[in-house]
Amino acid sequence: MPQCAKILVVDDDPAVLDALRRSLGRCYDLETALGPEQGLAALADNGPFAVIISDLRMPGLSGVEFLRRAKALAPEAVALMLTGHGDLDAAMEAINEGHIFRFLTKPCPPPILSRSLDAALTQYRLAAADRDLLRVTLENARLKDDVERIMRHDLKTPLTTIISLPQVLRLAENLDDDQRDMLSLIEDAGYTVLAMVNLSTALFKMERDQYVLDPVAVDLVPIVAKIFAAHADTAENHGLALELAVGGRPAAPGKPFLVRGEELLCYSMLANLLANAVEASPDGGRVAVDMRQAGDMASIAIANQGAVPPSVRDRFFEKYATAGKTKGTGLGTYSARRIALAHGGDIAMATSEAGGTVVTVSLPRAL
Structure with a gap:
């Protein structure tokens, strides 16, 4: 899209404005305003402007206050300040208070002022390009x-x-x-x-924090059994033992372990975590699930004898964090934790070379 290159010069001295029009008017799209009130009117009526040049000492409104108000009318414009030799403290205040790009001393030679204007226009165009890139990125994300x-x-x-x-x-x-x-x-x-x-x-x-959970009592025992069945061939090929316990004892047939949640989400969460455990377990090892009750919450500990690589330990639940998997996306543990959080629970991970890895899911019990 075309970018603005208009420059507004505000000063309370007509002679200064005439001199700037003569020296700069042929090279720049220049507009002048006599005093801060006319400057604000020009911003409102004739904008947008890429650059605003303001004198510091003006009657009615100081240059600092003028640029503060100008920022509200033209937030994307780059501001320059013209000051007298004795106004250094005021100029520093203007930089701090008015978001000034650069300040120049009066009288300012035209070559110096031209270089400053070119730098300000470049700054404006770079900022405009960044805004365009952000807009396109957001539009593409919405389209996706x-x-x-x-x-x-x-x-x-x-x-x-x-x-x-x-x-x-x-x-x-x-x-x-x-x-x-x-x-x-x-x-x-x-x-x-x-x-x-x-x-x-x-x-x-x-x-987007827009999901509304519709929880019911969900029995996790048949869910884990179904997931184990899906990994039976892999376990047999690698000599893995798949073990399910409730309260530290082998799960008894027909005895449920109930949590409050949605069955599809619980299945997806546990399937992701158990798939990781099976893939990470060394040959001849074991993948053990132990379900326990603790007050109003239930815990599901998934243990295997492999260690999480150091490069991803601190980012285990982050999106796209993966290591050692040629087809891994790094979304499994991330989505699993999102599901646990949506249920009012959470997931934690502990790992070491000696002790292997334990991923513990906490979910509300079905009381």
Whole structure:
């Protein structure tokens, strides 16, 4: 977009203004104002201006007060101050109080004033370029958010078809058991993708502190068991033991461990943390989950015998913090903590070379 190059000169001496018009008017887009009141009127009526030059000593309003008011009318303009030789203290006050870019002593030779004006115009253009870059960045971010929202919304229509068609086809009488199992796999996959779309929407709202939790009693035992089942092949290949305990004892069949939350979010949070634990555990090690109750809160400790790399220990829950994973995004622990915080809980991590890593989730109990 075109950038302003207009310059406003304010002085209470007509002779000074005439001299500046003669010396600078052919090289710059110059406008003059006789005194601070005319200067404020020019800013309001004839702006925008890139540079404002003001005398320090003027009747009615001082140059400092004039530039303070000018800043409200033209916040992006660069201000220069003209002072007498005896006004050094006042000039320093003007710099501190009026956000002055540069001050010049009177009488100021035209070459020095021209160089100062060129520097001020450069400063204005650099600031304008920064503002344009920020505006474009924000617009691109908003556009990205809009596209992602549209995609999340539009994905649900074909997913509904993917989920419903197996239900219809399963009614046919000429299907064998293998075919029915395949239809069930298709249906389960559709539900999984739909859950991922819904989860991404929830995380999007959490990022903006707009998510409204709808908590119910959630049993974490079958959730962890399902996640362990998903990692069974990896555990077998690497000789890993996957252990689930409640209160320090092996989880008893049919005995729930209830927290207050949303099942999909709890599943996603624990799936991310357990996937990290399995990947980080050395061959022949163990990944152990121990659930305990502590007052109104529940704790879920996830332990493995691998240590978090020193380079990411202080940034473990930060976005994009990852090390040693060729396909890692650094979003797993970040999103897990966002989910825990949305539930009114939190996640902490402790790690050492000797003791391995323990990630502890705290969530409200379902009382």
